[in-house]
Amino acid sequence: INLRTVYAFAREMYPKTSKETIQYGTAGFRGKAEFLDSVMFRMGVLATLRSRYRGGSVIGVMITASHNPEPDNGVKLVDPKGEMLEASWEAIATDLVNVSDQELEQQVAKIIKDNNIDVTTSSQVFVGMDNRYHSPRLLKAVADGVIALKGNVKEYGIVTTPMLHYFVVAANTKEAYGKPTEEGYYDKLIKAFELLRNGRLENGNYRNSIIYDGANGVGARKMLQFIKRMKGSLNVTVINQGIGVGKINEDCGADYVKVQQRPPKSMPEDVKPYTRCVSVDGDADRVVYFFTDDKGEFHLLDGDRIATLVAGYLMELVTQSEISLRLGLVQTAYANGASTDYIVDQLKFPVSCVPTGVKHLHHKALEYDIGVYFEANGHGTIVFSDNAKATIAQVAQTKESAKTLLLLIDLINETVGDAISDMLLVETILNHKGWDVQDWIASYNDLPNRQLKVKVQDRNVIETTDAERVCVKPEGLQTEINQVVANYKRGRAFVRPSGTEDVVRVYAEAATKEDTENLAYEVGLLVQ
Numbered sequence: 001i002n003l004r005t006v007y008a009f010a011r012e013m014y015p016k017t018s019k020e021t022i023q024y025g026t027a028g029f030r031g032k033a034e035f036l037d038s039v040m041f042r043m044g045v046l047a048t049l050r051s052r053y054r055g056g057s058v059i060g061v062m063i064t065a066s067h068n069p070e071p072d073n074g075v076k077l078v079d080p081k082g083e084m085l086e087a088s089w090e091a092i093a094t095d096l097v098n099v100s101d102q103e104l105e106q107q108v109a110k111i112i113k114d115n116n117i118d119v120t121t122s123s124q125v126f127v128g129m130d131n132r133y134h135s136p137r138l139l140k141a142v143a144d145g146v147i148a149l150k151g152n153v154k155e156y157g158i159v160t161t162p163m164l165h166y167f168v169v170a171a172n173t174k175e176a177y178g179k180p181t182e183e184g185y186y187d188k189l190i191k192a193f194e195l196l197r198n199g200r201l202e203n204g205n206y207r208n209s210i211i212y213d214g215a216n217g218v219g220a221r222k223m224l225q226f227i228k229r230m231k232g233s234l235n236v237t238v239i240n241q242g243i244g245v246g247k248i249n250e251d252c253g254a255d256y257v258k259v260q261q262r263p264p265k266s267m268p269e270d271v272k273p274y275t276r277c278v279s280v281d282g283d284a285d286r287v288v289y290f291f292t293d294d295k296g297e298f299h300l301l302d303g304d305r306i307a308t309l310v311a312g313y314l315m316e317l318v319t320q321s322e323i324s325l326r327l328g329l330v331q332t333a334y335a336n337g338a339s340t341d342y343i344v345d346q347l348k349f350p351v352s353c354v355p356t357g358v359k360h361l362h363h364k365a366l367e368y369d370i371g372v373y374f375e376a377n378g379h380g381t382i383v384f385s386d387n388a389k390a391t392i393a394q395v396a397q398t399k400e401s402a403k404t405l406l407l408l409i410d411l412i413n414e415t416v417g418d419a420i421s422d423m424l425l426v427e428t429i430l431n432h433k434g435w436d437v438q439d440w441i442a443s444y445n446d447l448p449n450r451q452l453k454v455k456v457q458d459r460n461v462i463e464t465t466d467a468e469r470v471c472v473k474p475e476g477l478q479t480e481i482n483q484v485v486a487n488y489k490r491g492r493a494f495v496r497p498s499g500t501e502d503v504v505r506v507y508a509e510a511a512t513k514e515d516t517e518n519l520a521y522e523v524g525l526l527v528q
């Protein structure tokens with residue numbers, strides 16, 4: 001392989017136009033789409049090197065800026081088992097996208113040498129994108145990066161982030177996980193969902209229909225595909241489908257609903273109180289539920305609610321199956337304090353707290369036989385150890401509860417949080433329990449909470465520790481936060497720099513709504 005080709009490609013077609021240093025953040029590189037062509041080209045190069053480094057296993061590249069506004073885009077790499085790119089390679093990625101065009105050839109040579117990569121071996125990269133208008137252009141840049149190193153690239157076109165993760169794992173497990181095609185993905189999930197429903201579409205207070213906010217993104221398109229194939233096992237009305245003038249995530253989608261604590265735009269006018277509604281984000285890796293009561297008040301059922309619902313159900317099935325497995329739940333500092341109390345005190349489930357970003361949660365969850373992890377924003381899934389899978393499969397020969405567990409494993413996208421798979425899981429559990437949203441929300445009372453974004457000159461002056469709950473820099477800020485928090489009953493607040501947007505995030509919760517607003521405001525002032 002002639003590395004000159006890489007340089008020539010870069011200079012002619014994908015010159016680096018931004019002088020700003022960018023970091024591989026919480027979920028890869030993100031920024032304004034017009035500055036990302038060179039980043040994408042270089043990530044195509046890196047994915048090919050990573051595939052060769054991992055003995056030719058498939059590596060995924062997803063082009064999306066998830067919950068960010070429409071002008072933004074981004075890229076994240078998927079490792080062979082469907083997990084996020086290994087942390088040590090994040091630094092390699094950051095160095096590679098920040099060198100000048102002239103230094104590029106040398107930098108690629110350095111990666112090859114440092115990692116002992118045999119560039120003559122085969123490689124395979126899968127690429128997918130969300131439906132932002134600049135995604136196709138950026139996808140071509142990734143593919144050109146692969147081709148510059150004479151690698152193989154397979155383009156999946158417009159798919160959700162979790163679908164791409166699924167394709168990567170399915171291909172790397174030689175289809176043991178499923179077929180690495182769009183149909184393979186639908187088949188696997190729908191089959192498990194329908195077997196779990198077993199013809200019972202309604203039960204107790206559970207009704208078989210929902211309103212689904214697709215955030216004008218790829219999650220809307222794919223839900224329409226699910227509907228075509230589901231034969232009425234769930235009646236879904238899709239709003240914010242991404243047809244016409246609606247912009248991705250604008251006044252809709254899981255992030256908007258969670259942070260603004262209000263329904264998305266385009267809700268049907270005749271929607272009845274207590275109708276179960278779902279919002280996914282721009283690349284469909286997060287999901288939250290919500291409803292409006294008969295007084296018109298909005299209620300959110302977020303990732304913490306989903307985590308507690310799922311954890312409780314899994315615990316029930318494991319107990320009924322009389323198998324001994326280590327169960328655990330992983331949260332971040334954004335988890336509502338009331339949810340943590342409920343899990344620890346009522347469900348008796350071990351809980352751990354890790355820094356923001358699914359890669360941290362996923363990693364921790366792997367320490368359990370059944371690890372449930374969710375961010376409060378609705379991003380999460382469940383992972384099962386090989387030991388758990390083998391034990392469950394054995395017991396399933398005689399026990400119904402273990403058979404149900406096996407079907408749940410098929411329904412769950414273990415590779416990464418998957419809004420659609422998570423939604424089908426929640427629907428399965430609510431149906432089993434005969435619950436509607438009122439039953440679900442009654443399991444515990446959320447503490448009122450508020451998130452703020454504060455623009456500062458350099459967000460990275462803020463450094464944190466203890467899973468981001470304590471601020472260590474600038475010095476003295478944590479003491480000031482503590483003093484403010486002490487004035488509020490059940491008060492808790494923390495600050496951290498965002499890894500996906502140029503802001504500092506402030507989180508506050510307290511006993512009343514008014515206190516929460518005041519606490520968030522006061523802490524926000526300390527940051528400015």
Ligand code: NG1
Pocket residue numbers: 026027066067334356357358375377379497498499500501505
């Ligand atoms: P940042 O911008 O680092 O807070 C946000 C979310 C994360 C995660 C990533 C990736 C919050 C508070 N933060 O990260 O949980 O989902 O985006 O999309 O929701």
